[in-house]
Structure formats: structure tokens, C-alpha cells
Amino acid sequence: MQFEKILVIGLGQLGLPAAKYVKEKGFEVYGFDASLEAVNRAESIGGIERAHDFRDYDAYIICISTHSPDDMFSPQTEGILSIADRISKEAKRDGALVSIESTIPRGTSQKVFEILRHRLHVVHAPHRWYALEEKEHGVNQLRVIGGVCDCCLGVGMQFYDKETIEDNNNHNYSNNNTFSTIHTNSATLEPSLNTKMVTYKKSLEIPMHPVSRIVIAETTKIVENAHRYLQIAFAEELYLYSQANNISFPELRDALNTKWNVNILEPREGIGGHCLPKDTRMFLESSNSIRSRILTAAMEVDHNYRAFRAGLNHRLHVEEDHND
Numbered sequence: 001m002q003f004e005k006i007l008v009i010g011l012g013q014l015g016l017p018a019a020k021y022v023k024e025k026g027f028e029v030y031g032f033d034a035s036l037e038a039v040n041r042a043e044s045i046g047g048i049e050r051a052h053d054f055r056d057y058d059a060y061i062i063c064i065s066t067h068s069p070d071d072m073f074s075p076q077t078e079g080i081l082s083i084a085d086r087i088s089k090e091a092k093r094d095g096a097l098v099s100i101e102s103t104i105p106r107g108t109s110q111k112v113f114e115i116l117r118h119r120l121h122v123v124h125a126p127h128r129w130y131a132l133e134e135k136e137h138g139v140n141q142l143r144v145i146g147g148v149c150d151c152c153l154g155v156g157m158q159f160y161d162k163e164t165i166e167d168n169n170n171h172n173y174s175n176n177n178t179f180s181t182i183h184t185n186s187a188t189l190e191p192s193l194n195t196k197m198v199t200y201k202k203s204l205e206i207p208m209h210p211v212s213r214i215v216i217a218e219t220t221k222i223v224e225n226a227h228r229y230l231q232i233a234f235a236e237e238l239y240l241y242s243q244a245n246n247i248s249f250p251e252l253r254d255a256l257n258t259k260w261n262v263n264i265l266e267p268r269e270g271i272g273g274h275c276l277p278k279d280t281r282m283f284l285e286s287s288n289s290i291r292s293r294i295l296t297a298a299m300e301v302d303h304n305y306r307a308f309r310a311g312l313n314h315r316l317h318v319e320e321d322h323n324d
């Protein structure tokens with residue numbers, strides 16, 4: 001599969017840098033967004049051409065928001081499913097790639113795949129993009145990727161990965177430092193007769209970590225953020241503990257962090273942004289039988305910490321007013 005013409009859908013905080021990166025890599029990039037403002041911004045800042053339809057593309061990268069418009073902490077996938085429906089109706093190129101880069105609840109990729117009826121390949125390659133450290137943690141950093149089928153993953157790896165190797169069935173892949181390889185007979189581990197030189201195709205050259213099932217890719221992303229949520233909640237609890245017991249939290253934290261395997265975070269204003277609370281909720285709601293008790297407690301801690309900070313700020317304001 002040769003990739004040339006790419007459509008990035010969703011040109012917000014994540015989609016715009018993603019589109020710019022794809023363009024820098026030499027692809028022909030178009031952008032689409034429900035917001036005209038986002039499309040205009042992408043055109044003026046990133047030189048991303050606006051798409052008028054979803055017809056002629058080799059790859060569709062979905063970066064739209066996945067929260068409810070009324071509540072940024074509530075996960076919502078209707079947007080992704082309606083995009084999939086539109087791609088299914090308009091896409092002309094069979095075998096093109098649909099990559100979901102937005103954060104999604106477990107099972108969403110399978111729904112997209114069913115809408116597309118496998119006429120196009122579906123992968124999930126969630127982002128680890130971090131606005132404050134875009135150089136180190138931008139678009140091009142180690143990422144996890146899963147495919148709904150092996151062939152989807154093979155095509156996804158071809159598009160994304162730094163170095164991808166195809167086998168004779170066209171659906172194996174691995175990260176490797178060579179651009180050509182000799183295949184072995186899997187039963188005997190002897191070099192097989194139908195050895196095949198593999199050519200290196202144009203790709204995004206992002207180091208990818210492929211996983212065997214798409215649910216692993218979906219779960220990885222939301223657990224990463226749930227893990228971060230827990231770490232911050234622990235710092236918040238330690239802060240409240242310090243306040244209640246007349247201990248200096250900054251001094252305690254500095255002392256703790258001198259140990260090689262301890263890293264207590266700063267609780268700051270509480271667990272902010274929309275990604276950590278939304279994705280933690282996605283994870284909490286993703287299991288039918290087991291609901292994480294530790295995360296439920298962490299949410300309670302964050303609530304208490306925020307209430308404490310609000311009370312503290314309120315008291316400070318009252319004191320300032322008295323001193324005026």
C-alpha cells in the first residue's frame with residue numbers, strides 16, 4: 001500500500017500538530033473540522049488545505065474530541081461513529097486506512113470497523129502528545145498501535161512505523177534496523193525458499209509498539225491517564241494529610257523524592273485539563289464486572305482537595321478584604 005493523500009479529521013489541540021507533522025513528512029495533507037474556525041486556523045498556521053469531502057484518501061486520521069459538548073468530563077463517541085459512517089459512504093479507495101488517534105472507550109474501534117465493513121482497514125494509535133513538552137512528547141514519540149485484524153495492523157504499521165517488514169502473507173511486522181530481510185520457515189526456523197526482499201516505503205517514521213489486539217491499544221491509553229490520575233490524587237491526599245497534621249508538605253515531598261523509586265507529584269490546583277478526568281471515567285466505566293475501587297477513592301480525594309483549596313482561597317480573600 002502506498003500512502004500519499006491523507007485527511008486529518010479534527011484540527012484542534014491534537015489534530016493540528018498531527019496534520020502539520022504529516023505534512024512535514026512529505027504527504028499531501030487535507031484537513032476537516034466541524035468548526036470553520038479550526039479549519040481556517042489550520043490553513044493559515046499549518047498550510048493545511050481544507051477538505052470538501054471524504055472521497056479520495058489513502059488514510060484518514062481521526063483526532064476529534066471524545067467528550068460530551070455539555071460536560072467535558074463525560075466520554076462520548078457519537079462523533080467518531082458519525083465520521084466512520086461518512087467515510088463508509090464516501091471513501092472511494094478500498095483498503096485505505098482509518099486511524100483513530102482520539103482517546104476512545106474500549107470497543108469503539110470494533111464499531112468503526114463494523115460500520116466500514118472492513119472495506120477499509122482500522123487501527124487505533126492513541127496519542128501521548130503533551131502541549132507543554134511538545135519537543136520531547138509531541139507527535140513523533142513511541143506510541144502503541146493495535147489493528148482490528150492483522151491486516152489492519154500491517155497496513156497501519158506501514159503508514160506509521162519507522163521500519164516495517166512485511167512477510168510473505170503481507171501481514172507480519174516488526175521493528176528492525178534493516179530494510180530488507182530473509183524470512184524463515186516458522187516450523188524449522190530455517191531460511192524459507194521464498195525469501196523476500198522488503199522495500200522501505202514512505203512512512204510517518206514514528207516508533208510504534210504494536211499490540212496483538214485492538215482492545216489492548218484502547219485500554220493502554222485510558223489506563224495511562226488513570227495511572228497519572230492516581231499519582232496526582234495521592235499527592236493531593238498527602239497534602240491534606242500534611243495540613244491536618246501540621247507538617248510542611250513541600251519539605252516532606254522534597255525529602256521523599258530523594259529516594260530513587262519515589263516520585264511524589266505536585267497537587268497544584270487539582271486534577272485538571274479534560275483528558276485525565278475524562279479518560280479515568282472511560283476506564284472506570286469500561287468493565288462490566290470489576291469497577292476500580294482505588295480510582296473511585298481517588299476521585300473522592302480530588303473532590304475533597306479542591307474543596308479544601310477553594311475554602312483556603314476563600315479565607316485568604318476574606319483576610320485580604322479585612323486588611324484593606
Ligand SMILES: NC(=O)c1ccc[n+]([C@@H]2O[C@H](COP(=O)([O-])OP(=O)(O)OC[C@H]3O[C@@H](n4cnc5c(N)ncnc54)[C@H](O)[C@@H]3O)[C@@H](O)[C@H]2O)c1
Nearest residue numbers: 010012013014015033034035038064065066079102103127
Ligand atoms: N490535547 C491533548 O493533549 C491530547 C493528548 C492525547 C489525546 N488527546 C485526545 O485527542 C482527542 C482530541 O483532543 P483535542 O485536545 O485535540 O480536542 P480539541 O477540542 O482541541 O479539538 C477537537 C476538534 O475536533 C472537532 N470536532 C469535534 N467533533 C467533530 C466532528 N464530529 N466532526 C468534525 N470535527 C469535530 C472540534 O471542532 C475541534 O476542533 C480527544 O479524544 C483527546 O482526549 C488529546
